[in-house]
Amino acid sequence: MQLDAMYQEIILDHYRNPHRKGLRDPYDAEAHHINPTCGDEVTLRVALTPAEGEAGLGPGAVVSDVSYEGMGCSISQASTSVLTDLLIGRTVAEGMETLAAFTELMQSRGRGEPDEDVLEDAVAFAGVSKYPARVKCALLGWMAWKDAVSQSLEKEGV
Amino acid sequence: MTTVREFGQAGSGLLDVAAIREDFPILSRTVRDGRPLVYLDSGATSQKPRQVLDAEREFYERHNAAVHRGAHQLAEEATDAYESARETIAAFVGGDVGEVVFTKNATESINLVAYAMGNAATADDALRRFQVGPGDEIVVTEMEHHANLVPWQELCRRTGATLRWFPVTDEGRLDLSGIDELVNERTKVVAFTHQSNVLGTVNPVGEIVARARRVGALTVLDACQSVPHMPVDVRELGVDFLAFSGHKMLGPNGIGVLWGRRELLEAMPPFITGGSMIGVVHMEYSTWADPPQRFEAGVPMTPQAVALAAACDYLSKVGMDRIAAHEHALVGYALERLGAIEGVRIVGPADTVDRGGAVSFEVEGIHPHDLGQVLDDRGVEVRVGHHCAWPLHRKLGIVATTRASFYLYNTPEDVDALVDAVRAAQEFFGVRG
Numbered sequence: 001m002q003l004d005a006m007y008q009e010i011i012l013d014h015y016r017n018p019h020r021k022g023l024r025d026p027y028d029a030e031a032h033h034i035n036p037t038c039g040d041e042v043t044l045r046v047a048l049t050p051a052e053g054e055a056g057l058g059p060g061a062v063v064s065d066v067s068y069e070g071m072g073c074s075i076s077q078a079s080t081s082v083l084t085d086l087l088i089g090r091t092v093a094e095g096m097e098t099l100a101a102f103t104e105l106m107q108s109r110g111r112g113e114p115d116e117d118v119l120e121d122a123v124a125f126a127g128v129s130k131y132p133a134r135v136k137c138a139l140l141g142w143m144a145w146k147d148a149v150s151q152s153l154e155k156e157g158v
Numbered sequence: 159m160t161t162v163r164e165f166g167q168a169g170s171g172l173l174d175v176a177a178i179r180e181d182f183p184i185l186s187r188t189v190r191d192g193r194p195l196v197y198l199d200s201g202a203t204s205q206k207p208r209q210v211l212d213a214e215r216e217f218y219e220r221h222n223a224a225v226h227r228g229a230h231q232l233a234e235e236a237t238d239a240y241e242s243a244r245e246t247i248a249a250f251v252g253g254d255v256g257e258v259v260f261t262k263n264a265t266e267s268i269n270l271v272a273y274a275m276g277n278a279a280t281a282d283d284a285l286r287r288f289q290v291g292p293g294d295e296i297v298v299t300e301m302e303h304h305a306n307l308v309p310w311q312e313l314c315r316r317t318g319a320t321l322r323w324f325p326v327t328d329e330g331r332l333d334l335s336g337i338d339e340l341v342n343e344r345t346k347v348v349a350f351t352h353q354s355n356v357l358g359t360v361n362p363v364g365e366i367v368a369r370a371r372r373v374g375a376l377t378v379l380d381a382c383q384s385v386p387h388m389p390v391d392v393r394e395l396g397v398d399f400l401a402f403s404g405h406k407m408l409g410p411n412g413i414g415v416l417w418g419r420r421e422l423l424e425a426m427p428p429f430i431t432g433g434s435m436i437g438v439v440h441m442e443y444s445t446w447a448d449p450p451q452r453f454e455a456g457v458p459m460t461p462q463a464v465a466l467a468a469a470c471d472y473l474s475k476v477g478m479d480r481i482a483a484h485e486h487a488l489v490g491y492a493l494e495r496l497g498a499i500e501g502v503r504i505v506g507p508a509d510t511v512d513r514g515g516a517v518s519f520e521v522e523g524i525h526p527h528d529l530g531q532v533l534d535d536r537g538v539e540v541r542v543g544h545h546c547a548w549p550l551h552r553k554l555g556i557v558a559t560t561r562a563s564f565y566l567y568n569t570p571e572d573v574d575a576l577v578d579a580v581r582a583a584q585e586f587f588g589v590r591g
Contacts, residue, residue, distance in 0.1 A: 001533060002191065002535060003531065003535045003586065006531065007528075007531075007586070012587075037206040037543055038527055038542065038557070038558050039543065039544045039545065039548060039551065039557045040527075040557065040558070041557075071557050072418075072525065072557075073525035073526075073527035073528050074525060074527075074528050074587075075527070075528075083494070086512065131531070134527070134531070135526060150350050
């Protein structure tokens with residue numbers, strides 16, 4: 001049955017018990033993203049801390065918090081929850097690399113070979129990539145994260 | 159062609175679906191690892207019988223040429239085929255042949271009217287009937303498909319007119335209590351759906367048209383979900399314009415229809431301009447052809463018109479009243495069986511009075527996307543999302559719904575498969591009540 005390949009236990013666990021859900025202060029930027037085909041939405045905030053020895057925010061800045069609120073299917077909610085596990089504590093540059101790896105996996109149409117060292121729990125979404133209609137669900141929170149980080153850096157004039 | 163027999167016990171209202179299904183090759187295929195296909199998404203697009211596919215192929219194989227151009231034999235035959243398709247389709251909705259305009263789809267049909275009105279706004283007083291501007295009002299409803307909402311929003315934005323709307327009640331019907339205030343002497347257009355694509359609600363066309371006429375407003379009816387599913391007669395409805403799509407009524411993609419009252423089409427300026435829609439052309443200016451050609455610029459979709467006429471013939475042979483009765487029986491059965499599942503909430507009228515063949519619902523604890531995935535895994539193909547009616551969902555306080563929609567080829571067993579799949583989803587996600 002293909003359903004079990006898609007709805008891995010990890011995904012259902014994150015869906016039922018999402019990590020770090022809720023909007024928190026302080027934050028540098030907030031992004032609100034909507035999936036126009038189904039109406040699912042996420043509001044996501046990013047707080048960044050300048051890299052050691054630097055005054056402003058740059059690629060070396062550390063993601064100190066990601067908080068979010070949203071309505072959506074298990075895939076979009078779980079992938080946002082996993083995102084907070086993966087990206088908090090990393091630098092912006094590392095986060096962007098993880099985002100690129102996750103995006104590549106989601107666009108692999110089921111043929112991706114994810115690197116578990118990079119994607120950790122997010123490898124569970126490999127099965128979702130077989131369903132093109134659901135890829136947007138998995139990327140919803142990630143695109144909001146990218147947007148919020150870009151806004152944070154722009155404010156700094158990077 | 160199918161012979162139609164009474165299905166099951168007499169008086170059940172059901173068609174002889176087994177015979178009908180033989181005409182639809184796609185319905186015998188399997189999906190997702192060998193599951194029989196249970197197609198419950200005809201509200202989005204219908205499947206096509208062989209007769210329709212054959213008509214399109216035959217046109218290409220025997221008569222293909224550009225219509226209304228050239229004097230050779232194929233051009234003559236193609237033009238005859240195109241115009242006789244127009245006759246068949248006009249008769250199917252009780253209109254005259256000169257009142258049927260072919261478009262790309264119903265969305266374009268509605269845009270044609272909205273843009274013609276926008277074009278009239280900057281013209282002289284001869285087009286006053288179609289002019290809207292500041293102080294004028296356009297009335298729609300809260301249950302509209304985006305196709306019958308956004309074009310009017312845009313017309314208001316371009317002209318300064320004001321958009322107003324009929325609210326929807328909690329049970330999914332139009333609230334007409336404020337109709338006399340809402341549709342008033344400032345109202346220029348009342349655009350509304352015949353049957354909601356989400357709720358299944360069939361709206362009281364007569365009452366709305368009567369009020370619109372009293373104040374001199376034009377009426378535009380979105381008939382996408384009614385023309386395929388019930389007998390529709392434009393004269394009986396009394397509307398000024400009526401739009402529908404071919405692909406939802408067993409016809410091909412790429413063709414829609416705008417029916418318009420002859421005197422209105424004759425007075426209305428064009429939307430898209432170019433070849434075939436002209437009277438005379440000079441370097442400085444052009445004049446327009448009479449309708450319907452005025453609204454059909456460029457080489458039209460003749461093979462699709464021919465195939466849509468074949469679809470009308472197919473539907474007429476089965477009988478639109480019998481198709482409506484068949485769907486009515488299926489909806490009644492679906493409401494009863496789905497409604498009996500703990501955790502399922504039907505969105506829209508809970509009974510079958512003035513209700514067509516679309517049943518949208520929520521399942522407690524399961525997002526529609528996740529529900530749709532489980533259904534799909536079992537071969538049950540439904541629509542999930544807001545069904546291009548986002549404001550309606552917002553009004554009902556829900557993000558998205560799951561919609562099963564029926565047609566003449568669906569059976570009570572399809573409803574059973576849906577019900578079983580919903581229960582399976584509840585088990586899979588551990589939310590069974």
